Amino acid sequence: MSERQARAKAWFEELRDRICAEFEAIEGGVRFARKAWKRPSDDGSDAGGGVMSLMRGDVFEKVGVNVSTVYGRLPQEFAKSIPGAAEDSRFWASGISLVAHMKNPHAPAAHMNTRHIVTSKTWFGGGADLTPTVPIAEDTATFHTALEAACDEFDLSYYPRFKKWCDEYFYLPHRGEARGVGGIFYDNLDSGDWERDFAFTKAVGLAFLGVYPQIIRRRMGQAWTDADRTLQLERRGRYVEFNLLYDRGTQFGLKTGGNPEAILMSLPPEARWP
Amino acid sequence: MSERQARAKAWFEELRDRICAEFEAIEGGVRFARKAWKRPSDDGSDAGGGVMSLMRGDVFEKVGVNVSTVYGRLPQEFAKSIPGAAEDSRFWASGISLVAHMKNPHAPAAHMNTRHIVTSKTWFGGGADLTPTVPIAEDTATFHTALEAACDEFDLSYYPRFKKWCDEYFYLPHRGEARGVGGIFYDNLDSGDWERDFAFTKAVGLAFLGVYPQIIRRRMGQAWTDADRTLQLERRGRYVEFNLLYDRGTQFGLKTGGNPEAILMSLPPEARWP
Numbered sequence: 142m143s144e145r146q147a148r149a150k151a152w153f154e155e156l157r158d159r160i161c162a163e164f165e166a167i168e169g170g171v172r173f174a175r176k177a178w179k180r181p182s183d184d185g186s187d188a189g190g191g192v193m194s195l196m197r198g199d200v201f202e203k204v205g206v207n208v209s210t211v212y213g214r215l216p217q218e219f220a221k222s223i224p225g226a227a228e229d230s231r232f233w234a235s236g237i238s239l240v241a242h243m244k245n246p247h248a249p250a251a252h253m254n255t256r257h258i259v260t261s262k263t264w265f266g267g268g269a270d271l272t273p274t275v276p277i278a279e280d281t282a283t284f285h286t287a288l289e290a291a292c293d294e295f296d297l298s299y300y301p302r303f304k305k306w307c308d309e310y311f312y313l314p315h316r317g318e319a320r321g322v323g324g325i326f327y328d329n330l331d332s333g334d335w336e337r338d339f340a341f342t343k344a345v346g347l348a349f350l351g352v353y354p355q356i357i358r359r360r361m362g363q364a365w366t367d368a369d370r371t372l373q374l375e376r377r378g379r380y381v382e383f384n385l386l387y388d389r390g391t392q393f394g395l396k397t398g399g400n401p402e403a404i405l406m407s408l409p410p411e412a413r414w415p
Numbered sequence: 416m417s418e419r420q421a422r423a424k425a426w427f428e429e430l431r432d433r434i435c436a437e438f439e440a441i442e443g444g445v446r447f448a449r450k451a452w453k454r455p456s457d458d459g460s461d462a463g464g465g466v467m468s469l470m471r472g473d474v475f476e477k478v479g480v481n482v483s484t485v486y487g488r489l490p491q492e493f494a495k496s497i498p499g500a501a502e503d504s505r506f507w508a509s510g511i512s513l514v515a516h517m518k519n520p521h522a523p524a525a526h527m528n529t530r531h532i533v534t535s536k537t538w539f540g541g542g543a544d545l546t547p548t549v550p551i552a553e554d555t556a557t558f559h560t561a562l563e564a565a566c567d568e569f570d571l572s573y574y575p576r577f578k579k580w581c582d583e584y585f586y587l588p589h590r591g592e593a594r595g596v597g598g599i600f601y602d603n604l605d606s607g608d609w610e611r612d613f614a615f616t617k618a619v620g621l622a623f624l625g626v627y628p629q630i631i632r633r634r635m636g637q638a639w640t641d642a643d644r645t646l647q648l649e650r651r652g653r654y655v656e657f658n659l660l661y662d663r664g665t666q667f668g669l670k671t672g673g674n675p676e677a678i679l680m681s682l683p684p685e686a687r688w689p
Contacts, residue, residue, distance in 0.1 A: 203688075315669040315678075378682070385659035386669065395589040395660065404589075408652070408688040414477075414679065 145335060146233060149257040150210050152339075153237040156255075156346045157208045160239065161194055163354050164201060167361070171198035173206070178400045180211050188213045193403050197410070200361050202244040205406030210235040215260075219393070224329060225262030233259040236267070237346070238390075240407040241353070246373035248360035249273035249280060249321070250380065252407070253349045254390075255342045263335065265342045266328035269349045270307055271356075272321030272380060274373040280356045281322045287352035288325050291344040295337065303327045313383050320383045374413035381412050419609060420507060423531040424484050426613075427511040430529075430620045431482045434513065435468055437628050438475060441635070445472035447480070452674050454485050462487045467677050471684070474635050476518040479680030484509040489534075493667070498603060499536030507533040510541070511620070512664075514681040515627070520647035522634035523547035523554060523595070524654065526681070527623045528664075529616045537609065539616045540602035543623045544581055545630075546595030546654060548647040554630045555596045561626035562599050565618040569611065577601045587657050594657045648687035655686050 142150070161173045173194040182188035191209025212233040215223060220230040236256025243250060255267030271284045285304070292299035307326035312319055325345070330338050384391050384407055394404040416424070435447045447468040456462035465483025486507040489497060494504040510530025517524060529541030545558045559578070566574035577599035585594035599619070604612050658665050658681055668678040 315673075315675045374685070381655060381686075382659060382679075385656060386666070392660070399589075401589045405656075405688065410689075411648070411685070411687050412655075413685050414682040415684075 150235040153208050168198040202242050203410040204241040206239045207403050208237050225260035242409045246274045246365045246369035247363045264329050264331040265338045268326035270324030274376050276322050287348045291348035295341045377409040377412040378414045424509040427482050442472040476516050477684040478515040480513045481677050482511050499534035516683045520548045520639045520643035521637045538603050538605040539612045542600035544598030548650050550596050561622045565622035569615045651683040651686040652688045
């Protein structure tokens with residue numbers, strides 16, 4: 142592992158620690174449970190692994206924060222479609238992935254993921270997006286404004302490009318519906334300045350850490366009805382549909398022997414199909 | 416539509432009527448609601464359609480019975496993988512598809528589907544399988560015995576082959592788990608004797624109609640606990656995973672503009688991921 146890779150890995154773990162501490166402070170009493178896993182390899186060699194952090198509480202009905210650092214060789218079929226891996230299938234990938242499903246139907250679910258990938262090329266990817274039961278304009282604005290500010294520090298083209306990418310990615314064609322109210326999504330980010338791309342990826346994580354707890358605090362105490370809850374559970378059904386039918390990470394992970402417990406931590410604690 | 420196609424279509428609709436009547440008799444008071452849909456076509460020509468029948472009651476928490484008869488041309492990419500469609504992409508397909516999710520965790524969920532497909536070739540396919548919360552040996556035996564008897568009337572090789580096919584098909588590799596306790600699954604059935612293959616397909620439907628209500632009546636009155644219900648909802652999560660990640664009909668239907676409401680009628684009314 143190069144010094145840069147070590148720094149990226151350390152950052153994802155630091156961000157995990159800071160997010161978990163903040164969420165535990167909101168929850169007030171319940172703590173994240175951590176569970177480490179090792180990635181199996183064909184020949185028994187070290188292939189990396191990760192740590193799942195899962196909390197179930199009164200505010201966070203279910204929130205998972207995974208960090209993982211995995212390496213080895215990509216399956217031949219997959220290597221072709223990964224930048225820089227066609228000739229040499231060796232890869233290294235480290236990242237953080239978070240999905241929060243809230244108990245209060247007025248508090249939006251959220252997803253955040255940032256990662257650093259190294260093949261013969263090197264890049265960053267990630268993003269953050271919000272999935273409310275029913276969109277609330279104030280929350281949508283707060284969330285997007287925070288991400289836009291993080292983007293604008295680096296490149297004025299980032300926010301419009303990455304917002305559009307997010308809208309296109311988190312879309313259910315069979316329903317003709319967006320999964321939520323968006324955010325940003327980026328991949329294959331290699332500007333030629335590694336330090337700058339790393340700093341941007343850190344800024345995305347920090348923007349999420351700054352804004353999501355703010356939105357949760359705004360909504361967690363609001364009264365809700367059984368009808369609100371039913372609608373929330375139906376919207377979560379759409380979340381399941383997206384993740385199992387379309388999400389590339391989920392499909393790839395499950396079909397290539399990834400850890401199903403970590404990959405499917407994104408699924409809601411409870412969902413309904415009317 | 417040939418006389419044979421008309422007879423197949425009429426049978427699937429008759430079977431739907433008989434199953435719905437039997438389920439309504441068990442439910443005692445609630446009725447199926449029917450909703451017709453038309454399959455859209457690129458040029459506005461008639462492309463067929465179907466009728467969904469949905470009932471929510473105290474015994475059947477959610478049960479959908481769909482019949483559909485659709486025709487036209489297969490998308491080019493798909494035509495290659497369909498028997499008899501590589502040269503001429505015209506197809507005609509008619510069938511019945513049923514999924515029942517029961518309220519009582521001791522009463523197993525069930526799936527039954529039979530269909531007749533016509534391209535330049537002609538064949539039948541289908542099957543029936545049982546998904547209990549926790550397998551109950553008596554119910555598994557009752558179900559398999561009924562299907563075996565239906566198979567054995569036609570060909571002693573059918574039951575062992577179609578049982579194995581079912582076990583292989585309804586399997587979640589990422590979990591290393593079967594979806595349920597199996598049943599039978601068959602496809603591309605063309606023995607050279609259309610009348611015999613049609614009679615077998617009718618026998619599968621009748622075997623299901625004979626045996627599933629019997630199992631439901633055996634379990635619907637049994638007492639159950641919150642722990643039983645929680646386990647049922649978690650097993651339903653696996654059902655969702657199978658249908659969205661692996662089921663060929665679901666994936667193909669959703670990705671080629673099928674009716675999402677009819678296709679996703681198979682999803683449970685409520686599910687949990689622990």
